[in-house]
Amino acid sequence: MGNRGVGFIFKLIEGLAPIRSWVVLTIDAILSLFAGSFAILFLEFALFNGRNVGVLSLWFVVQFVLAGFLRVQKYSWRLFSARDSYRLGKSLLVVGPASAVMLAMTYRDIEIVKFSILASFMAFFLMATARLVVRLAFDSVVRTSSIIRKETGKRVLIVGAGRGGASLSQKLALEGYDVVGFVDDSWAKRKMQINGFKVLGRSCDIENLVKGFRVDEVIIAIPSISKSQLKKITDECLKAKVQFRTLPSIKEILDFNQSPDHLREVKVEDLLGREPIRLDKALTRSEIKDQTIMVTGAGGSIGSELCRQILEFGPRSLIMFERSEYNLFHIERELRRRFPNANLSAVIGDICDEVALDRVFLKHRPKILYHTAAYKHVPLMEESPREAIVNNVFGTRGLAQAAVKFGVAKFVMISTDKAIRPLSVMGYSKRLAEIITQDLAAKSETSFMSVRFGNVLGSSGSVVEIFRKQLAEGGPLSVTDAEARRFFMTTPEAVELVLHAGSHGSNGSIYMLDMGESVKIYDLAKRMIDLADPMGQKNIQIEVTGLRPGEKLKEEILWEGEDLIASNIDHVSMFKNIVSIQGLELGLSKLYRCIHSTSGQCGDELKALVNTIDAMENIRRPLTKKDPEVAYPAFSSPAVMARVANQQA
Known part of the structure; x- marks a missing residue:
């Protein structure tokens, strides 16, 4: 067949895409009629006997309806595999006995039951054969027809010779890419041919293969890939100075409805930190389902993700409380589109406004x-x-008091690792907010708990977002200190921990997720430059600017003196220090007068109050005594408890 003929066939197939299911059902119906007719002839029935025509018609109707119900028409013909054949056969194993029962009840004849079983078997054979023929024809055309190769002819190497890579190889070939082959670390796949393309080597061979085959782009086709595997492969691509992209992860496919063959750039979030921790959602679902939930700061990075995940659990209603009209408008529109049946209330208000809080x-x-x-x-x-104190301290206090007043059962507050041995005004304000909620935990029926985070990847104002903007402008990337280190976690992880604390948490506790090893910001900047410019053509620089006021060189995750208790979840630590300080209200009153004075040193008053309370609670010293700027290493709760016990001994 010439190029014009092949081109016409592909245009015809593309044109039939909107009615594909009906086309497939029609073909399957024709094949089923052939199967039924063959069964009648094989069993030596009288073909034109009125009764047998009725038998064939009833069997055909049952076959057609059940096949449609079981979505047999959705199985891909172009990518038909042994697994699809198994699924097709399993579907027809349902159809065959069902039609046999219907015919037996109608005609009460054992020969007709034989007919039903034979006809169903023949239908499976014809349907599977038709799909296999189409698959083989497509494979042949993809490999040999010059019309599929567009003028650009970009040469690609696929990492991963599994189902995702096999499917992608066909798609890329049809779109005009020149697939040179696969790499895969499985020894069982060495030198295999998949869709006519060879497995050329392992991931460690990428650099040599890129040079030997003049590869223009490497595509990573392993949806279940781990962070460590992805980092290893991207390092090989960077050594080879070749462009690379990846398929979405399984989580992205399931949680965000991304197409399994949607290629995207590798993001720094894919590589940063250790493997994400998955928390048990069963108790969270039981706690949230059919409850009325309120989220303050609902338009922010964490607040908006909280709203998304909460709605997955089916609450009775969700109140989104937000000061920014712009942010609230956008998150409400998104959620009403994604969850059309959800009971949502979008409320503009400020946590510092007592009347607004009482009304909501x-x-x-x-x-x-x-x-x-x-x-x-x-x-x-x-x-x-002053603004930090007004919002983070007194806004939290007013919100917490309103929660007690109106009978809220659980109050979960977002805190920060900067509240640990604080240095900045922000850290001190969040530490005082922790103290206020713990004080209320000892005095009220409402359960209060806090969750400490490190830096959240991709949140507004995060270092990753700043670096992305600087990269878009051509650099340089600004780093405060070459030795500065921070802990990072993803937004979904952070939100899962918040929801977990709300369902598993105990009154007065502070939770901290194991965030793995801290990351050197300078190394993060270099990694982002490599991802944005793998060919090294843009010469983007890094500029060291010096630490800013209030910033630490390295963050910590724990103070000695905090009462560490084993949590019931791996990789999650719980600190339980319920405080009820008699001088707290007096200190807050003094701080309140200070923020309403034009001459008061609010920041100094804040620090003095927090330091006084922490000194009373013996929460003063960093866990690492020799070097106060070295953050405590990654931990799991039992390990930390053992180390603390050894130090106290």
Whole structure:
């Protein structure tokens, strides 16, 4: 067949895409009629006997309806495999006995039951054969027809010779790419041919294969790939100075409805830190389902993700409380589109407005409250300590008191690792917010708990977002200190921990997720430059600017003196220090007068109050005594408890 003929066939197939299911059902119906007719002839029935025509018609109707119900028409013909054949056969194993029962009940004849079984078997044979023929024809055309090769002819190497890679190889070939072959670390796949393309080697051979086959792009086709595997493969691609992309992960496919063959750039979030921790969602679902939930700061990075995940658990209603009209508008539109049946209330308000809080609590009567509203940017809060205190301290206090007043069952507050041995105004303000909620935990029926985070990847104002903007502008990337280190976690992980604390947490506790090893910001900047410019053509530089006011060189995750208790979840630590300080209210009153004075040193008053309370609670010293700037290493709860016990001994 010439190029014009092949081109016409492919255009015809593309044109039939909108009605593909009906076309497939029609073909299957024709094949089923052939199968039924063959069964009648084989059993030596009288073909034109009126009764047998009725038998054939009834069998055909049952076959057609059940096949449609079991979505047999959805199985891909172009990528038909042994697994699809098994699924098709399993579907027809349902259809065959069902049609036999229907015919037996109608005609009460054992010969007709034989007919049904034979006809169903023949239908499976014809359907599977038709799909296999189409698959083989497509494979042949992909490999040999020049019309599929467009003028660009980009040469690609696929990493991963599994089902994802096999499917992708066909798709890329049809779109005009020149697939040179696969690499795969499985010894069982060495020198195999998949869709006519060879497995050329392992991931460690990428550099040599790129040079030997003049590869233009490497595509990573392993949806279940781990962070360590992905980092290893991207390092090989960077050594080879070749462009690379990846398929979405299984989590992205399941959680965000991404197409399994949707190629995207490798993001730094894919490589940073250790493997994500998956928490048990069963108890979280039982706690949230049919409850009235309120989220403050609902338009922010954490607040908006909280709203998304909460709605997956089927709450009775969700109240989104947010000061920014712009942010609230966008998250409400998104959620109403994604969850059209959800009971949503978008409320513009400020946690510092007592009347606004009373009105929303009185109207909606939430039972669980997630408090994410806060000022979080360290240098800005150093310049505006009063605003940090008003919002993070007294806003939290007013919200917590309203929660107690209106009978909220659980109050979960977002805190920060910067509240550990704080140095900045922001860190001190969040530490005081922790103390306030712990004080209320000892005095009220409402359960209060806090969750400490490291830096959240991709959140507004995060270092990753700043670097992305600087990369878009051509650099340089600004790093405060070459030795500065931070802990990182992804937004979904952070939100899972918040929801977990709300369902598993105990009153007065502070939770911290094992965030793995801290990351050197300078290395993060280099990695992002490599990902943005793997060929090394843009010469993007890194500029060291010096630490800003309030910033630590290295963050910590634990103080000695905090009462460490084993949590019931791996990789999650719990600190339980319920405080009820008689001088707390007096200190808050003094701080309140200070923020309403034009001459008061609010930041100094804040630090003095927190230091006084922590000194009373013996929470003063960093866990690492020799070097106070070295963050404590990655931990799991039992390991930390053992180390603390050894130090105390």
